[in-house]
Amino acid sequence: MAAIRVAVAGPNGTLGPPVIKHLVKQGFQVTLLSRDPDKASKQYPPPTKAISADYTSVEQLTEILQQNGPFDCLIILINRDQLEPQIKLIDAAIAAGVPHIVPSSFGIDSSSPEVHDLPQIQGKMKMEKYLLGKANEGLVSFTGINTGLFFDWALEVAGIPINLKGGPTFLADGGGVALSVSTLDLIGQAVAQAIHKRDEARNRFLFVHSAVVTQKQLLQYAQEIAPDRDFPIVEVDTEKAAAEAREKMQRGETGMMVAMPLLMRVSFGLGLGLFKKVDNEFLGLDVMSEDDVKALVAKYVNKKW
Known part of the structure; x- marks a missing residue:
């Protein structure tokens, strides 16, 4: 059987290493479309191949995909905030005859009406509306993968779900609301498995997670691991904080931190950060045990920042 040929756009971002690792591990032929091919070549040695890509040009992207293909799938790992490059990649894939796309849908489920107005998404x-329209026209198929919060990435940065760098954790509505989280490695596995099952997962949004956690649970683990350390908290009423954020935005204030309470309200206050049903079994993905979760927290509690 011929190897599945995939093109990966945006290999130098957060999801590049775990996704490409599992594509190579599972025997895919991988071509990287990068604005910095030298960096990509150093990070991902053969058998991967890196090619210079101009994400502002549908014509150049189409030519690259045609000349280096045929490809079975295009995987887009570009940050979800970069809309125009993603649209151009979708158009180029269609023009080049690439039959399937895994878009940059990673993160929160956007199907709930309460999520629709979040500035962050x-x-x-x-992008999803545009891609769905092209799929409905029969021009291409896709498989979207919703992952919830990037777990290990989030533990390494200050903020949600907990702060392990010494600053306060913003405890949303008491900290007992359950949240779906996925490790970067599981996301890499999910992408590779979804491509293997692309016929069964055609024009579907899949849901995966590594674990279901709460802020209180993670703080408890951190305290058990480092009993002599202080892990301060700031209690947040997400309904009140979201209302204040909307007032600021109406006054013209912008920025990630201004809008953050809206995301907290949706994820925690409304409980929409928890996937009610996941496709882990369909994709052959394991769920972390409690000991696994605690070990991951310990890795970052003990890290020398």
Whole structure:
């Protein structure tokens, strides 16, 4: 059987290493479309191949895909905020005859009406609408993968779900709301498996997670691991904080931190950060045990920042 041939756009971002690792591990032929092919070549040695790509040109992207293909799938790992490059990649894939796309849909489920107005996902919403329209026309098929919060990435940065760098954790509505989280490695596995099952997962949004956690649970683990350390908290009423955020935005204030309470309200206050049903079994993905979760927290509690 011939190897599945995939093109990966955006290999130098957060999801590049785990996704490409599992594509190579599972025997895919991988071509990287990168704005910095030298960097990509150094990070991903053969058998992967890196090619210079201009994400502003549908014509150049189409030519690259035609000349280096045929490809069975295009995987887009570009940040979801970058709408225009994603649209151009979708158009180029269609023009080049690439039959299937895994878009940059990673993260929160955008199907709930309460999520639609979040400033953080407007690019994702527009991209998904555009891709769905092309799929409905029969021009291409896709498989979207919703992952919830990137778990290990989030533990390494200050903020949600907990702060392990010494600053306060913003405890949303008491900290007992369950949240779906996925490790970067599981996301890499999910992408590779979804491509293997692309016929069964045609024009579907899949849901995966590594674990279901709460802020209180993670803080408890951190305290058990480092009993002599202080892990301060700031209690947040997400309904009140979201209302204040909307007032600021109406006054013209912008920025990630201004809009953050809206995401907290949706994820925690409304409980929409929890996937009610996941496709882990369909994709052959394991769920972390409690000991696994605690070990991951310990890795970052003990890290020398």
